[in-house]
Structure formats: C-alpha cells, structure tokens
Amino acid sequence: AQSVTQLDSHVSVSEGTPVLLRCNYSSSYSPSLFWYVQHPNKGLQLLLKYTSAATLVKGINGFEAEFKKSETSFHLTKPSAHMSDAAEYFCVVTQTGGYQKVTFGTGTKLQVIP
Amino acid sequence: DVKVTQSSRYLVKRTGEKVFLECVQDMDHENMFWYRQDPGLGLRLIYFSYDVKMKEKGDIPEGYSVSREKKERFSLILESASTNQTSMYLCASSLRGSLEHTEAFFGQGTRLTVV
Numbered sequence: 540a541q542s543v544t545q546l547d548s549h550v551s552v553s554e555g556t557p558v559l560l561r562c563n564y565s566s567s568y569s570p571s572l573f574w575y576v577q578h579p580n581k582g583l584q585l586l587l588k589y590t591s592a593a594t595l596v597k598g599i600n601g602f603e604a605e606f607k608k609s610e611t612s613f614h615l616t617k618p619s620a621h622m623s624d625a626a627e628y629f630c631v632v633t634q635t636g637g638y639q640k641v642t643f644g645t646g647t648k649l650q651v652i653p
Numbered sequence: 654d655v656k657v658t659q660s661s662r663y664l665v666k667r668t669g670e671k672v673f674l675e676c677v678q679d680m681d682h683e684n685m686f687w688y689r690q691d692p693g694l695g696l697r698l699i700y701f702s703y704d705v706k707m708k709e710k711g712d713i714p715e716g717y718s719v720s721r722e723k724k725e726r727f728s729l730i731l732e733s734a735s736t737n738q739t740s741m742y743l744c745a746s747s748l749r750g751s752l753e754h755t756e757a758f759f760g761q762g763t764r765l766t767v768v
Contacts, residue, residue, distance in 0.1 A: 545695075548693065565688045573757075582760060630697060633757075642698070643696035643697075643698075645693065646696075
C-alpha cells in the first residue's frame with residue numbers, strides 16, 4: 540500500500556521570498572517520488588522526480604526537493620518565488636516494479652503576492 | 654515528446670446517458686490511467702491498465718468501466734451518467750519499468766458536466 544500526504548492545502552508567499560511545499564509519503568516498496576505542477580486550465584507538468592542517485596533533486600523553474608527516507612518526506616522548495624509560480628502542486632508516489640500504481644496527494648495551491 | 658491526447662476538452666451530457674471518454678498515447682507505454690480531479694480531493698484513480706485487455710480497479714471505480722483493445726488507446730465509460738460524476742477527467746500513461754523511476758505523462762483533461 541502507498542499513500543501521500545500534502546500537509547498544506549494553501550500556501551501564500553510574497554514574491555521574492557522562499558517557497559516550501561510539504562509532502563510526506565508511505566510506501567511498502569521502494570518508492571518513486573515526483574512533483575507535478577498544474578497551472579489554471581492547463582494539464583499537469585512534471586517539475587522533478589526522485590531517482591536513487593541523489594537525495595537532492597533539481598527540477599525546472601528553480602525548484603528543488605529533498606528525499607529524506609528517515610522522515611518519509613519529499614518537500615518542495617524554491618529560494619525565491621515568482622508570480623508565475625502561482626499554481627497547484629501535487630506530490631506523487633509510485634512504486635517501482637509491478638503495475639506502478641500512481642498515487643497523488645490532494646494538492647497545494649500556491650499563491651504569490653506581489 | 655510524449656503525447657497523451659484526450660478526445661474532448663469539454664463535454665456536457667444528460668443524466669442517464671452513456672458517456673465515452675477517449676485517450677490515446679503515442680509512445681508505446683504499457684501503463685495507462687484514468688483519474689478524476691475534484692477541488693480539495695486531488696486526483697483519484699478510477700482505473701488503470703498495464704497491458705492490452707488488462708485492467709485494474711483504482712480507488713473509485715464505482716459507476717465506471719474501461720476498455721483497452723489497443724495498446725495506445727484507453728477508454729473510460731460512464732454506463733449511466735449521474736450528476737455526481739461531474740468532474741475533470743485526466744488520462745495518463747507511463748512506461749512499465751522494474752528499475753526505472755518513470756513519470757506519468759498527462760493529457761489536458763476533459764471537463765465533464767452532467768446535467
């Protein structure tokens with residue numbers, strides 16, 4: 540069984556300040572972890588993905604996430620928010636092997652205040 | 654680039670109608686998925702398929718069925734549409750790999766309204 544919990548449904552930051560979107564997961568198997576972004580009226584776009592090669596993962600648009608096995612967390616960060624970052628963000632867990640069922644978190648809406 | 658195409662962006666159907674949502678992917682992916690997206694609930698998995706003619710129930714299969722006659726096409730069927738099936742429906746596909754951390758690629762979504 541696997542699950543993912545996004546701890547905040549809404550996050551509001553000022554432009555130019557850091558962003559932190561929190562995600563915790565559970566998985567019976569070795570997990571794959573992803574962050575997706577969805578801008579209004581758009582499809583889902585992959586931001587970054589965790590591979591076992593490195594625990595700190597860099598993605599597009601300046602986002603990063605750190606895989607912490609001991610804390611079962613995969614939080615998304617960005618040093619400085621831009622207005623264009625306003626969107627909904629989904630943390631996703633899949634299991635390697637087998638059917639690779641994909642499980643989504645409930646999403647975090649990021650608001651960026653000018 | 655991987656392309657996942659959903660046949661309609663917007664649909665309006667009447668209660669009791671049979672509704673077909675079509676999804677096609679062009680990258681020879683083994684896995685295909687149907688989700689619905691509702692505010693505050695994120696994406697919930699309805700059905701997924703890991704091969705032609707194979708299907709598995711997701712978390713909320715009630716009221717839905719699926720068909721996968723060809724590898725590239727995965728159809729979601731609402732046998733008798735109801736107003737509580739008004740939602741955004743998203744199709745996705747991914748490679749099946751035992752060692753690879755492969756991501757899912759998504760279509761643009763179909764916003765279905767049942768009146």
